[in-house]
Amino acid sequence: MSNSYEFFLTAEELAEKINGKITGKSDIKVSGISDLINAKNTDVSFILSPKYLDSAVASNADVIISDTVEQIQNKTIIKVQNVKIAYIKAINIFHPQEKIAGKISEKSSISNSAQLGKDVFVDDFVVIKDSTKIGDETYIGAGTCIGKNCIIGKNVKIFPRVIIYDNTVIGDNTIIHSGAVIGADGFGFIEDNGQIIKVPQIGNVSIGKNVEIGCNTTIDRASFGSTVIEDDVKIDNLVQVAHNVRIGKGTVIAAQTGIAGSTKIGKYCMIGGQVGFVDHITIGDFVKIGAQAGVAKDLPDKSEVTGSPARPIKELRKAEAYMMKLEELFKKVKEIYNKLNK
Secondary structure (H helix, E strand, O other), X not given: OEOOOOOOEXXXXXXXXXXXXXXXXOOOEEOEEOOOOOOOOOEEEEEOOHHHHHHHHHOOOOEEEEOOOOOOOOOEEEEOOOHHHHHHHHHHHHOOOOOOOOEEOOOOEEOOOOEEOOOOEEOOOOEEOOOOEEOOOOEEOOOOEEOOOOEEOOOOEEOOOOEEOOOOEXXXXXXXXXXOEEEEOOXXXXXXXXXXXXXXXXXXXEEOOOOEEOOOOEEEOOOOOEEEEOXXXXXXXXOEEOOOOEEOOOOEEOOOXXXXXXXXXXXXXXXXXXXXXXXXXXXXXXXXXXXXOEEOOOEOOOOEEEOOOOEEHHHHHHHHHHHHOHHHHHHHHHHHHHHHOO
């Protein structure tokens, strides 16, 4: 896909920028990046695996980035160490992030006691309440509401219609996508003689640096203390994080996952879509959890589990293999039973 203000690089110039080596025509010019199917001849494309070789041969792209393939007929190859890192660099070359100039919309409502840093962009119908502090070069999209006593860092991007409740803390370079709700009441109730009594939720949410939070994700404030999202966590759309949860640095969570109250998740975990966690459990570091798993107990570091209830992947696969043989086993047992009872 070409960029909106088209410019050209030679394959050699691009290779230098992404730390690659050229095989083929080094002077061929490119002006954009695309996938193999949609690429034009002026686009650079990429091949993630040799199994896509036929697609690369058929592609209109004249220049291909690869970490596995060194030659493709009639193509110039830029050989790199890691193709995924290289194509991210190429995307940033052809589609650099637009620098947004600071601006405060006349249609916004900002408390006199709020403090805004340099070059903050505040779009139409944004509400910023008392004593909130916004860091330099932060972007706040239309219709967003930020409560009292919040602290929001530098270069934060908050897209339209995000709701941030009182006392929330958000670190530098964090991205929050549209529809997210940060700091609403946790789901705390007590039954007393047939009455359901609400437990006051008087804590907050604390989000680290370089975090990304997807559309319509909800992170509840703590009943006491903080619900904590550590640095570099990436949370997909439609994820529910309950009160007093703690998510460790660098953990990645896919869509529709639900994490019940006071559960602790370690560092650099990978959590698939629609995973459910019960409350008050502890998940170790570097844990991998498959999609739709039901996690009902603590998991040690480096566990790899799936299924509901969640079990070690190797154990579950073995059980599934036995299940496939149950019909045959029952037939044999029935034959033995019939012989014994003649």
